[in-house]
Amino acid sequence: MIMVEAYNLYLGGYLPKISPKTSVHNKHELKSKYKSIVSLNNANPLVMVRLSNDTQAYALNVKEMSMELAETAENILNGDPEERQGNMESLTDLYNRLLRRSDEYGEANNKPSRPGGELRNLVDRNEDELVQAGFSVDSRGFLTAPAGGKQEPVVPEKFIRQLLDKCDHMGMNPMEYVDSKIYSYAHLHRSDIGTAYESSIYSGMLFNSYC
Numbered sequence: 152m153i154m155v156e157a158y159n160l161y162l163g164g165y166l167p168k169i170s171p172k173t174s175v176h177n178k179h180e181l182k183s184k185y186k187s188i189v190s191l192n193n194a195n196p197l198v199m200v201r202l203s204n205d206t207q208a209y210a211l212n213v214k215e216m217s218m219e220l221a222e223t224a225e226n227i228l229n230g231d232p233e234e235r236q237g238n239m240e241s242l243t244d245l246y247n248r249l250l251r252r253s254d255e256y257g258e259a260n261n262k263p264s265r266p267g268g269e270l271r272n273l274v275d276r277n278e279d280e281l282v283q284a285g286f287s288v289d290s291r292g293f294l295t296a297p298a299g300g301k302q303e304p305v306v307p308e309k310f311i312r313q314l315l316d317k318c319d320h321m322g323m324n325p326m327e328y329v330d331s332k333i334y335s336y337a338h339l340h341r342s343d344i345g346t347a348y349e350s351s352i353y354s355g356m357l358f359n360s361y362c
Contacts, residue, residue: 253328267292
């Protein structure tokens with residue numbers, strides 16, 4: 152039922168604004184994507200999601216904006232150099248929108264901003280490269296694109312590639328960022344493994360910041 156409701160909501164107005172080149176995969180890409188999803192499912196703990204309209208909307212917002220952000224990052228790396236300046240401006244706009252939406256959801260639910268915290272950490276790790284490329288980073292982690300000029304804009308490739316990987320993860324698993332309760336690890340291929348918290352009385356504390 153959860154998947155049906157999320158699917159119907161997705162069709163009802165949360166389709167990402169991306170080109171067919173990004174949203175349609177050939178056989179090899181589809182196989183690779185499927186393997187990534189299977190690996191992600193096996194590695195992540197099972198959770199119980201408190202489904203609500205707000206939860207569904209936020210998860211789909213994360214998926215939508217991360218897919219649009221990934222496409223823009225890909226265009227910066229491999230697209231037309233003449234469109235690079237416009238793509239970098241679009242990237243900062245999408246990044247800031249996702250960060251702002253994450254902050255709003257976290258504040259409304261009295262939770263840390265996720266994936267906002269991960270995005271800020273990504274920017275913090277690559278701030279030197281971003282500044283050298285002409286980007287500005289404010290005290291809250293929001294970005295401003297470099298001003299356009301006659302010279303070809305400098306691409307912060309390390310940051311863009313890491314952001315692309317993060318967007319791919321967010322697009323595949325947006326439910327990771329909503330209010331949920333972890334109750335077991337997904338040991339789908341083993342029946343002789345106990346519950347997640349048997350090995351240490353402290354291990355449950357690892358998750359208390361977002362469960």
